[in-house]
Amino acid sequence: MTKIDEIYMSEALKQAYEAFENDEVPVGAVIVHNGRIIARAHNQIEMLKDPTAHAEMIAITQAAAYLKSERLLGCSMYATIEPCSMCAGALVLARVKRIYYGAKDPKTGACGSAFNIVNSKKLNHRIKTTGGILAKDCGSLLTEFFRKQRKRGKK
Numbered sequence: 001m002t003k004i005d006e007i008y009m010s011e012a013l014k015q016a017y018e019a020f021e022n023d024e025v026p027v028g029a030v031i032v033h034n035g036r037i038i039a040r041a042h043n044q045i046e047m048l049k050d051p052t053a054h055a056e057m058i059a060i061t062q063a064a065a066y067l068k069s070e071r072l073l074g075c076s077m078y079a080t081i082e083p084c085s086m087c088a089g090a091l092v093l094a095r096v097k098r099i100y101y102g103a104k105d106p107k108t109g110a111c112g113s114a115f116n117i118v119n120s121k122k123l124n125h126r127i128k129t130t131g132g133i134l135a136k137d138c139g140s141l142l143t144e145f146f147r148k149q150r151k152r153g154k155k
Helices: 003-021 055-067 085-093 135-151
Strands: 028-033 036-042 075-081 098-103 128-130
Touching: 003 028, 003 036, 003 055, 003 075, 003 098, 003 135, 028 055, 036 055, 055 075, 055 085, 075 135, 098 135
Parallel strands: 075 098, 098 128
Antiparallel strands: 028 036, 028 075
């Protein structure tokens, strides 16, 4: 883990805090291309009433629009939690070069925890992954959110 990885993950965490403030599961993501953040997003599932409105999916759409391409060649994603199978599959299809994530997701993580979609030999693209970047901060935010939700009788 490098200092620049921590800087980019901090930007993803800012997005996660925005989700937290909007009563969304606090996940944030940024996509970096040539050393520049080209997409920033947070979960918007509740707001949009859309089960696909994960931070990673929204960031992929933004980055594709920015690059004017369905291929995110040379791009890296920084996500505050290990991407799920939907997001991991989309990242493979987009040909993202690297995924960096904060907290592991032992229940639904698809970068090696529950599944390993991003490195499946059955697919024609594999993604290098690095987990654990600012993991404590990322995990603590999720823990706080769900603790708050349980107190309110939600989730």
